[in-house]
Amino acid sequence: MEGVEASEKVKRTTPRLCSLCNQRKAALRRPKTLEQICRECFYNVFEDEIHRVIVENNLFKPGERIAIGASGGKDSTVLAYVLSELNKRHNYGLDLFLLSIDEGITGYRDDSLETVKRNEIQYGLPLKIVSYKELYQWTMDEIVKAIGLKNNCTFCGVFRRQALDRGAALIQADKIVTGHNADDIAETVLLNILRGDIARLSRCTSITTGEDGPIPRCKPFKYTYEKEIVMYAYFKKLDYFSTECIYSPNAYRGFAREFIKDLERIRPRAILDIIRSGEDFRISTTTRMPEQGTCQRCGYISSQKLCKACVLLEGLNRGLPKLGIGRKKGGSGEDQEQSKWHLENRALSLHGKHGNVEY
Amino acid sequence: MAVCGSACGSNCVPKDTEGEEGERLKRLSLEEENSVRRCTKCAEEEARKECNGLCAGCFRAYLYGKFKLAVTSNAMISPTDKVLVAFSGGPSSRVALEFIHEMQSKALACWDASNSQALPVFTVGVVFMEECNISDELSDQADDVIAQIRSIVSGLSPPSKDLRIVPMESLFSSDLRKLVGSINDATGREDFVRHLRMLSLQKVAFEFGYNKLVLGLSASGIARHVLSATVKGQGYSLPADMQYVDTRWKAPVLPIRDCLEQELVTLCNLESLKHVQVHDKPCTSINGLVSSFIARLREDNSSREHTILRTAGKLKPFNFNKFSSNQYEYVPSRLRPKFQFIETGEPESPEVLCPICASPLTATELATTRCSQQMKGLNIKEMEAFYLSCCQSCHFQILPKEETSMSCDGFFDLLPKPMVKRSLLRDEIKDYLLEDS
Numbered sequence: 001m002e003g004v005e006a007s008e009k010v011k012r013t014t015p016r017l018c019s020l021c022n023q024r025k026a027a028l029r030r031p032k033t034l035e036q037i038c039r040e041c042f043y044n045v046f047e048d049e050i051h052r053v054i055v056e057n058n059l060f061k062p063g064e065r066i067a068i069g070a071s072g073g074k075d076s077t078v079l080a081y082v083l084s085e086l087n088k089r090h091n092y093g094l095d096l097f098l099l100s101i102d103e104g105i106t107g108y109r110d111d112s113l114e115t116v117k118r119n120e121i122q123y124g125l126p127l128k129i130v131s132y133k134e135l136y137q138w139t140m141d142e143i144v145k146a147i148g149l150k151n152n153c154t155f156c157g158v159f160r161r162q163a164l165d166r167g168a169a170l171i172q173a174d175k176i177v178t179g180h181n182a183d184d185i186a187e188t189v190l191l192n193i194l195r196g197d198i199a200r201l202s203r204c205t206s207i208t209t210g211e212d213g214p215i216p217r218c219k220p221f222k223y224t225y226e227k228e229i230v231m232y233a234y235f236k237k238l239d240y241f242s243t244e245c246i247y248s249p250n251a252y253r254g255f256a257r258e259f260i261k262d263l264e265r266i267r268p269r270a271i272l273d274i275i276r277s278g279e280d281f282r283i284s285t286t287t288r289m290p291e292q293g294t295c296q297r298c299g300y301i302s303s304q305k306l307c308k309a310c311v312l313l314e315g316l317n318r319g320l321p322k323l324g325i326g327r328k329k330g331g332s333g334e335d336q337e338q339s340k341w342h343l344e345n346r347a348l349s350l351h352g353k354h355g356n357v358e359y
Numbered sequence: 360m361a362v363c364g365s366a367c368g369s370n371c372v373p374k375d376t377e378g379e380e381g382e383r384l385k386r387l388s389l390e391e392e393n394s395v396r397r398c399t400k401c402a403e404e405e406a407r408k409e410c411n412g413l414c415a416g417c418f419r420a421y422l423y424g425k426f427k428l429a430v431t432s433n434a435m436i437s438p439t440d441k442v443l444v445a446f447s448g449g450p451s452s453r454v455a456l457e458f459i460h461e462m463q464s465k466a467l468a469c470w471d472a473s474n475s476q477a478l479p480v481f482t483v484g485v486v487f488m489e490e491c492n493i494s495d496e497l498s499d500q501a502d503d504v505i506a507q508i509r510s511i512v513s514g515l516s517p518p519s520k521d522l523r524i525v526p527m528e529s530l531f532s533s534d535l536r537k538l539v540g541s542i543n544d545a546t547g548r549e550d551f552v553r554h555l556r557m558l559s560l561q562k563v564a565f566e567f568g569y570n571k572l573v574l575g576l577s578a579s580g581i582a583r584h585v586l587s588a589t590v591k592g593q594g595y596s597l598p599a600d601m602q603y604v605d606t607r608w609k610a611p612v613l614p615i616r617d618c619l620e621q622e623l624v625t626l627c628n629l630e631s632l633k634h635v636q637v638h639d640k641p642c643t644s645i646n647g648l649v650s651s652f653i654a655r656l657r658e659d660n661s662s663r664e665h666t667i668l669r670t671a672g673k674l675k676p677f678n679f680n681k682f683s684s685n686q687y688e689y690v691p692s693r694l695r696p697k698f699q700f701i702e703t704g705e706p707e708s709p710e711v712l713c714p715i716c717a718s719p720l721t722a723t724e725l726a727t728t729r730c731s732q733q734m735k736g737l738n739i740k741e742m743e744a745f746y747l748s749c750c751q752s753c754h755f756q757i758l759p760k761e762e763t764s765m766s767c768d769g770f771f772d773l774l775p776k777p778m779v780k781r782s783l784l785r786d787e788i789k790d791y792l793l794e795d796s
Contacts, residue, residue, distance in 0.1 A: 193589065194667060198670060255656065270645070274589055277590075277597070284673055287673040
């Protein structure tokens with residue numbers, strides 16, 4: 001009896017060793033694999049996995065100018081840090097820049113931009129800031145005042161996408177990288193299933209998108225868990241801004257996010273399994289898919305006559321907040337005026353669950 | 360009597376009766392508010408709140424119409440068929456049984472009335488798979504359930520149906536309880552029982568000469584399957600289990616595929632269709648989480664399940680999800696071209712199926728299997744060959760891992776023989792196997 005108790009005590013007091021190096025004390029349990037490892041091994045596996053993703057998917061070529069979409073949040077801060085590190089360590093030969101979008105959200109974006117300005121100094125990466133005010137003559141504060149809190153994420157997402165492309169063009173970038181992580185992509189796969197958006201479902205798991213356009217964008221964190229990014233930033237004491245956007249609480253993405261958090265607790269690998277499912281989906285050839293064209297007004301990529309940003313902006317400028325929100329009846333060949341008339345007349349019955357998913 | 364506005368100069372409404380007129384109008388509008396809402400279809404009967412604006416009669420007709428359309432436009436049941444209804448006692452399979460029974464009764468009435476009686480009427484049997492002895496989670500209330508099942512089937516009007524209550528463990532010579540109990544993962548255990556159930560239903564259908572198997576899988580069940588399969592990394596094989604036609608098996612058909620579970624439960628309540636109420640146990644599996652997620656989505660938007668179904672419907676089905684050319688004998692000629700086998704350039708190579716769950720393997724899984732097989736060469740044991748043929752999902756959640764109490768050999772020995780025989784690699788190396796299985 002005493003022997004058993006003694007051995008139990010020994011078990012409790014002896015620190016568990018890292019299961020990878022077997023030398024240092026285990027400091028954390030890895031969210032992706034539940035392995036108990038030390039900090040140094042965690043940094044190594046985290047950075048090494050990202051390096052392998054970059055190499056195996058041929059994300060970059062030497063000499064490319066890369067714009068890192070930087071919001072000051074944990075994903076983009078860790079992305080900037082890790083990319084900078086790997087660029088030096090493995091000689092990617094890349095010119096890295098920070099590209100930040102100022103949506104004009106007081107008490108949120110102005111604070112997070114201060115973080116990005118500090119990152120510019122800390123990581124030695126030049127920073128370019130592009131604002132909604134200079135691009136669209138509207139800030140998100142003004143937009144929310146005009147349209148309320150139901151479809152504001154739609155406006156912000158659509159405008160940001162174009163703003164990133166415009167900003168990247170201004171600094172003559174060859175590629176944009178964003179900090180979208182595995183949790184984000186898994187949420188997007190689920191959202192597109194729930195909303196019936198087969199076109200986006202076929203594209204959303206691609207690690208690089210827009211390759212046939214002027215500035216492709218890629219997601220090196222495609223297989224990286226959000227929890228691990230947080231853990232990395234915490235242990236490395238990286239400087240990031242951690243408050244949620246003040247306008248976001250009602251986003252439909254919240255449903256999918258909550259489900260994925262519960263799923264991760266039961267089976268951590270489920271997040272990667274969702275991404276794998278998304279990659280394996282085969283769309284039936286009889287399904288009608290939208291054709292890619294360009295916007296008649298601004299020349300941006302669009303499957304309709306006018307791109308979503310132009311339609312939304314038109315609505316804002318004409319005092320029609322629901323223009324471009326929700327489904328439009330009729331195909332893409334419909335007369336523009338007629339389609340606007342339909343939209344205006346359906347505006348009263350629309351609720352905020354429809355609209356664009358960001359990717 | 361017309362009521363005019365204040366601009367009217369005809370003085371048809373005497374001023375001293377304006378007060379009375381106002382009262383009358385108020386009364387009329389109150390009556391309108393409290394008046395009975397009429398069915399949006401027949402406009403005669405009272406609309407029921409739970410029936411989406413329809414009366415009970417039109418609601419039933421609407422569901423029966425969906426069922427009939429699925430059966431006729433997909434040639435699910437032909438006059439010469441012997442149809443076995445898999446009846447779990449739940450509301451979905453209860454409605455499937457009721458509708459099949461109604462369809463059979465109508466066909467029989469036509470046959471009785473017909474002079475020539477040339478076309479026979481399909482026969483219907485019912486099977487209830489008893490699973491209480493293979494899993495602790497299923498052992499409660501077993502006797503009550505069986506009594507209710509017997510009562511329901513015997514209560515159907517003529518023609519009477521053969522009812523078979525089959526204990527699953529009697530179908531295979533393995534200790535299924537030990538086998539299921541050895542699976543550590545709760546989701547894996549549930550899914551394995553589901554695969555065993557399908558295998559068992561096939562066995563019963565084959566042994567008793569049935570050529571069609573009716574499953575009470577509703578639109579809600581399919582929506583749950585779509586999300587569960589996505590979450591388990593089965594995006595490639597997902598479309599296989601949700602089509603009207605599935606020739607991997609002995610023709611299971613899904614006649615109530617387009618009906619929502621909520622609608623089927625409502626119908627059971629309206630028509631007092633007895634069904635088995637199973638008390639919900641706390642569920643720690645992924646399947647349980649998906650069910651509660653879908654329930655939350657349904658509360659937010661009642662058509663979400665249909666949208667999920669529609670999205671998954673745009674995924675490419677497999678070559679086993681269509682009829683072969685000789686199965687359209689009784690299909691109306693206007694529909695026959697839909698079922699004729701159409702050559703589209705090179706014929707598709709047959710899909711390789713996982714022996715446990717019958718899901719088609721992805722190209723990556725197949726390449727890994729072949730590569731491992733080549734490395735092991737002809738010295739490969741039957742157990743290894745079997746495990747190599749399984750999909751990644753079954754590998755993760757069902758097959759034993761190093762740290763489990765049961766060895767790989769022990770698990771393999773307990774597997775039902777029909778499952779083992781389905782292994783791809785076994786087919787390729789069976790001539791070299793010395794053990795007699």
